[in-house]
Amino acid sequence: ARASGFMRAIEAQMRADGALAEGPGHYALGRGYAALHEYVSAHGHFQRAWDAGFRDPELGYHMALSLIALYQREVERADQSQFPEVRERLLKDARARYRDPALSLAKSSAQVPGVAADYLQGLVAYSEGRYDEARAHAEQAYRANPWLIEAKKLVGDVSFSRAEEKANRGEREGAVLGYREAAACYAACTAAVRSDPALYDAEALAWDRVVREDPKAGCAETDDFRRGMEACRKSLVANPDRAAPRIRLSALLQKRGRACAESGEDADALFSESTREAREAVRMAPGDPDALLAEGLALLTQAVFARVDAASFRSLLDESCQVLEEALRLSPQDPQVLGMLATALRIKASLRIDDIGEALAVLRRSAQVFRLAVAVEPGVSAWHQGLAASLLQQANRAWEDGEDPRPLFEEALAAARDSSRLNPNACKTLLLAASAATDLARAQTAAGEDPVPLLELAHSQIQKASELEPGCAGLEYVPVELALARASNELEHNRDPKPYLDAGWVALQKYEEPGRRGAGPAFDYRAELELIRGRWAAARSDARAGPIFASALADARRALPESEIDPTDLLRVAEVCRRKAEYQLGRGAAIDRDLAEGLAAAGRLVQAKRWPWRALALRGTLELLRARADRDPSRRRESAERARDDLERALQKAPLLGREFGPALAESRQMLQDAPR
Numbered sequence: 001a002r003a004s005g006f007m008r009a010i011e012a013q014m015r016a017d018g019a020l021a022e023g024p025g026h027y028a029l030g031r032g033y034a035a036l037h038e039y040v041s042a043h044g045h046f047q048r049a050w051d052a053g054f055r056d057p058e059l060g061y062h063m064a065l066s067l068i069a070l071y072q073r074e075v076e077r078a079d080q081s082q083f084p085e086v087r088e089r090l091l092k093d094a095r096a097r098y099r100d101p102a103l104s105l106a107k108s109s110a111q112v113p114g115v116a117a118d119y120l121q122g123l124v125a126y127s128e129g130r131y132d133e134a135r136a137h138a139e140q141a142y143r144a145n146p147w148l149i150e151a152k153k154l155v156g157d158v159s160f161s162r163a164e165e166k167a168n169r170g171e172r173e174g175a176v177l178g179y180r181e182a183a184a185c186y187a188a189c190t191a192a193v194r195s196d197p198a199l200y201d202a203e204a205l206a207w208d209r210v211v212r213e214d215p216k217a218g219c220a221e222t223d224d225f226r227r228g229m230e231a232c233r234k235s236l237v238a239n240p241d242r243a244a245p246r247i248r249l250s251a252l253l254q255k256r257g258r259a260c261a262e263s264g265e266d267a268d269a270l271f272s273e274s275t276r277e278a279r280e281a282v283r284m285a286p287g288d289p290d291a292l293l294a295e296g297l298a299l300l301t302q303a304v305f306a307r308v309d310a311a312s313f314r315s316l317l318d319e320s321c322q323v324l325e326e327a328l329r330l331s332p333q334d335p336q337v338l339g340m341l342a343t344a345l346r347i348k349a350s351l352r353i354d355d356i357g358e359a360l361a362v363l364r365r366s367a368q369v370f371r372l373a374v375a376v377e378p379g380v381s382a383w384h385q386g387l388a389a390s391l392l393q394q395a396n397r398a399w400e401d402g403e404d405p406r407p408l409f410e411e412a413l414a415a416a417r418d419s420s421r422l423n424p425n426a427c428k429t430l431l432l433a434a435s436a437a438t439d440l441a442r443a444q445t446a447a448g449e450d451p452v453p454l455l456e457l458a459h460s461q462i463q464k465a466s467e468l469e470p471g472c473a474g475l476e477y478v479p480v481e482l483a484l485a486r487a488s489n490e491l492e493h494n495r496d497p498k499p500y501l502d503a504g505w506v507a508l509q510k511y512e513e514p515g516r517r518g519a520g521p522a523f524d525y526r527a528e529l530e531l532i533r534g535r536w537a538a539a540r541s542d543a544r545a546g547p548i549f550a551s552a553l554a555d556a557r558r559a560l561p562e563s564e565i566d567p568t569d570l571l572r573v574a575e576v577c578r579r580k581a582e583y584q585l586g587r588g589a590a591i592d593r594d595l596a597e598g599l600a601a602a603g604r605l606v607q608a609k610r611w612p613w614r615a616l617a618l619r620g621t622l623e624l625l626r627a628r629a630d631r632d633p634s635r636r637r638e639s640a641e642r643a644r645d646d647l648e649r650a651l652q653k654a655p656l657l658g659r660e661f662g663p664a665l666a667e668s669r670q671m672l673q674d675a676p677r
Helices: 002-035 039-051 059-079 084-109 117-127 131-144 149-168 172-192 197-213 223-238 244-262 268-284 289-305 310-330 335-350 356-376 381-400 406-422 427-446 452-468 478-492 498-511 523-539 545-559 567-586 592-608 612-629 633-653 655-674
Strands: none
Touching: 002 039, 002 059, 039 059, 059 084, 059 117, 084 117, 084 335, 084 381, 117 131, 117 149, 131 149, 149 172, 149 197, 172 197, 172 223, 197 223, 197 244, 223 244, 244 268, 244 289, 268 289, 289 310, 289 335, 310 335, 335 356, 335 381, 356 381, 381 406, 381 427, 406 427, 427 452, 427 478, 427 655, 452 478, 478 498, 478 523, 498 523, 523 545, 523 567, 545 567, 567 592, 567 612, 592 612, 612 633, 612 655, 633 655
């Protein structure tokens, strides 16, 4: 309050003295705001003093300090990004906007009497990455001027930056030592100047890095974690109205919470506290996009990792999306906000949104936001990767709703390949391209097109990923799905699918290994592999087809969840029942039980509006099989009418089903035409 009163007095004096007071007055105001660490205001006043012709020898020095402070703030902000390329772009912008002008001013001020020349030279060397030279200048400046705490802080900054380099090279132990050294320097500074929140912020950031990089940190409340929290809280004591320490507290709590959750421990209290700190940051700075970003990320992390029920999960996700939309409104070109919002929307659509229309609306918004990120930063592979994942999800939900998904699959594949072009060593992006190519191939097969080039492309992407990173997440299931698609294509063209089925079983064995996705059989994939094998055996009139279909149906039943409706698993049951009943009917065997089970599964999907048109087509086909088997003319006609009605409606709403189910519709119509009235 005293400082603000002092600055109001300066402003009043400037108004009284007129133009002559402009330069000295703005310089004095700049010094006042710098003392409060309000560097944007400080630099604005320094610049107005300079523009007014004021040339006090120390003005350039203090302008340089304010610019370097702004540069360091942007470095910290860039560091919060989840995407490495975004961090690099933000750093590049910060260098041009703040660091480079600061270097020019610092060089011109280095010989000014009364200025700590060694300190300025250290700042210049530090900003240019000459860390040994920067440390030597900073230590010399501190020895010559023990009151110059900024020089001691610069020693810590050098240690911190060296640690960052080691962390980026994967040298975690060396990085942890460097961060600890930096934290010790900052702690020495705070011991001398207890009222400076920026020093506590620097110390908290160093401990945050120790927590992040130390492989032994885990879920336990380590001394490092406590020291980081303590530094944040001391910063709040020094200046309780700042949002930055709350943002750092939230991040620290999130990191520890994730470590606990991933090790199977209860982290709900940590996530709740993280969200409270972020909300408090927003309360302190309601128009600050960084605070809103912190709240949105805290809510998203709590939704995904905390042990919450379905209603709370959805509520947290909804709130996260709302907060991030507000952050985007305030900062529409901010890449971190764009990326986090688009990701939150994609997660919201992927988890437990049963309404297809709602899911598609959310996914369209997610893709739209990712496209904005691509437009802002076309050279960042993370945005292309996110767009590909969102489009892939959207394409599959559109297919479920009866739309032709091929244009969306094609765009997803193009986005994934753009991401791979920008970051060729990213295993996850290669597997994303493989998934997009496999799904597009499946859609092309449904449309009667040749999927082989796409299947070959998917295979090449998987091979590259396995060579780059044999343990890459996704390598446990993407090869199984490719094998299924290739085997289905062989079956479609009346060729033996055995080579691809064998490859599928090999991939499935890896998928089922303990520690991959969790030990135990993957009944869903087992059922699909057996179904293709059974269809091939049935087409060859092989007597083993019956037992194979029975095995497929048993696995399909085991894959069903105990609660909720899983559309893929229910579709699989209906499909196996259909193929098994076709085979049994051809042998003159009873099919009543298979029909009843298949019709029940398809009916549940139609009622729940999940894969409604394919379910309707399957139900119609099962009714047609019932009509074929029934010897009673009246019941036969009723079944044929139900088959025709279901199939006509399904094919009208989802034309891509026509190639597979068109013959069944024609047969039901012919059956009705031939049936006596």
